[in-house]
Amino acid sequence: MAESKYGHLVKKMNMRDTQRKIGGNADFINGFSGKDLEGLALNFTWAIHKGLGDWHAGRDPHVHPYDECLVFMGLDPDNPGYLGAEIEVGMGEEGEKVIIDSPTAIVVPGGLVHGPLITKKVDQPYGFSAICLNGEHETTWLGEG
Numbered sequence: 307m308a309e310s311k312y313g314h315l316v317k318k319m320n321m322r323d324t325q326r327k328i329g330g331n332a333d334f335i336n337g338f339s340g341k342d343l344e345g346l347a348l349n350f351t352w353a354i355h356k357g358l359g360d361w362h363a364g365r366d367p368h369v370h371p372y373d374e375c376l377v378f379m380g381l382d383p384d385n386p387g388y389l390g391a392e393i394e395v396g397m398g399e400e401g402e403k404v405i406i407d408s409p410t411a412i413v414v415p416g417g418l419v420h421g422p423l424i425t426k427k428v429d430q431p432y433g434f435s436a437i438c439l440n441g442e443h444e445t446t447w448l449g450e451g
């Protein structure tokens with residue numbers, strides 16, 4: 307069998323069942339850091355969510371030293387503009403509330419406090435990806451939880 311020249315660049319995404327019982331965080335998730343990605347200055351998650359409530363059990367808000375993008379996507383191929391959920395996201399030290407109810411990307415520059423993320427309504431499971439421009443994940447939790 308011929309040796310693969312590029313096979314090491316192809317990474318299988320095995321979705322892990324989080325067995326989540328409460329809150330709006332991921333039900334199925336996978337993620338990679340830079341060491342899994344041939345040293346890229348990137349870490350990211352890809353997840354499917356279906357629950358209601360606070361994603362991080364009172365630990366929010368939080369902050370990262372690097373830039374992050376929060377991407378919310380619908381999963382209905384017959385209606386790609388439909389998210390299927392309503393999520394409230396706190397932004398900044400002020401906790402300004404942003405409501406997400408359609409496919410959306412939120413830019414979170416490094417050092418910007420964000421959260422909590424609270425799912426208010428779910429009609430259909432949706433996809434979420436946290437894309438971080440750093441090889442290693444680093445989060446400082448600022449909440450009480």
Ligand SMILES: [Fe+2]
Pocket residue numbers: 368369370374414420
């Ligand atoms: Fe974050």
